Amino acid sequence: MNRIAGYRCTLCRKEYPFGPERMTCPSCGEKGILDIVYDYQSVRRIFSRETLQKDHDNSMWRYRALMPIQGEGLADFLRIGWTPLYRSRKLGGQIGLNTLYIKDDGLNPTGSLKDRASGVAVAKAIELGYDTICCSSTGNAASSCAGNAARMGLKTVIFVPERAPIGKVAQLLIFGANVVSVKGDYRQTFELSKAAIEKWGFYNRNAGINPVMTEGKKTVAIEIAEQLNWNPTDWVAISVGDGCTIGGVYNGFYDLLQLGMIERIPKILGVQSTGCCPFVNADAAGGALVPTPENTLADSISVGVPRNPVKAQRAVKASGGAWIAVSDDEILEAMRMLGRAEGVFGEPAGVTATAGVKAAVERGMIKSSESVTVVSTGSGLKDVKNAMLAAGEPFACEPDIRVLEASGRIKQ
DSSP: OTTEEEEEETTTOOEEOOOTTOOBOTTTGGGOBEEEEEOHHHHHTTOSHHHHHTOOOOSGGGGGGGSSSOOOSGGGSOOOOOOOEEEOSSHHHHHTOSEEEEEEGGGSTTSBTTHHHHHHHHHHHHHHTOSEEEEEOSSHHHHHHHHHHHHTTOEEEEEEETTSOHHHHHHHHHTTOEEEEESSOHHHHHHHHHHHHHHHOOEEOOTTTOTHHHHHHTHHHHHHHHHTTTOOOSEEEEEOSSSHHHHHHHHHHHHHHHTTSOSOOOEEEEEEETTBOHHHHHHHHTSOOOOOOOOOSOGGGOOSSOSOHHHHHHHHHHHTOEEEEEOHHHHHHHHHHHHHHHOOOBOHHHHHHHHHHHHHHHTTSSOTTSEEEEEEOBBGGGGHHHHHHHHOOOOOOOSOHHHHHHHTOOOO
C-alpha cells in the first residue's frame, strides 16, 4: 500500500499515517472527514493510459491502483462499473445543448452508482476480517451494500427511514439483509445506525464517515474521462444528497490531473431538489450549511443534514462549477424526457442532474456551446410509484378493434 501517503483532514488539514480503520480526524471529531492522499509518483509506476490499454477487466477494478485496497480476489465480486456513456441523440437538442453525454450508472449490479462505494467497502471489510457490514441509507446505498455483501458471503445490518421506496426495501430483503425501518427521517436513521455500529462492532459503510467510500465513487469520473479518450466534457452534472458522490467525482478528476492523464478538471454542477437543498441554500447565502426539511420525492438525495459537506462544496468551488436546485415537477419532467428521448430509465434522484442541466441552460449558467456529461445515478425500477406518476397510466381498452379505432389512440 505504498501508493497511499496517508490521510488529510478536510477541516484542520492535519495529516495522519494510513491506517485501515481510521474514520475521522482525531482532532476534529465526527465532522473531520478525511481525504485519502496518494503518492502519485508510486501510482505512476503501475497506472497510466498505457497500462489501461492492456487491462481487459471492464469493471471499476481496472482503477484499483487508485483505491485503498489490497486488490485480491476482485474477480469474485459482482461486476461493478464500466457502465455505458451515451452521446445524446435527441435530448441535448431539446434542452439547448450541442453536445450532451449520459452516463447510465443505473446499470450497475443493484441498479445504482452506490455499488461503486459498496464494492470497495466489502473489499475492505474482508481485508480487515469483518463478517458484518452496517449502514444507514435512504435506499440505494443500503441495497448496494446488501447485494455486494451477499455475493461475498458477508452479513448486513441496514437502517432505512420508513419512507424508503418499497422497491429498494424489497432488494434489501431479497439480499438477506437484517433491515431496520426507522420511524423517523434520515438524520435519525443515521444516528441509530451509528449507535448500532458502536455497540456491536460492525464494519461502518456510512459514506459520510468512512473515507474509503469516496474512493469507490470517484471511479465514475475516471471512467467518464477514459470513455471520452481523456478529454472530458466542459461540465459534469451530478445529483447531490449527502455530498459523498459529488466529492468523489471531483476526487477522480483530481487524481487524473495529478497523474497527467487529463489536462483539466471539468466544471461540476451540483443539483438538488428545492424540497431539500442545504448545499444550494448555503451557496446562495454565502454561509454554512443549515439543516433543512426532507421534502422531496427524490428520496435518494433527500438529506437535510449532509455528512460530507466539505468534499461536496470543494468539488463545486475548486472546479469552477455551480449549484442549482430544481422542483419535483422538473424532476418528473426529466424522467419523461430522458426516457422518451434516449431510452434511459432513471429514478427521481437519478435524473435530478438532468433536470438541473436543463435549468442551468435556461438560466444561462451553461452555454449551448459547452459540452456536458450528466450522470444518471439510479435505475427507475428503484421507484416505480414515482415513475408512474411521471409517465401516467396506460390506456385501458376493451378487446375489440372497433373500440380501439374509435378511441383515436392509434394514429398513422
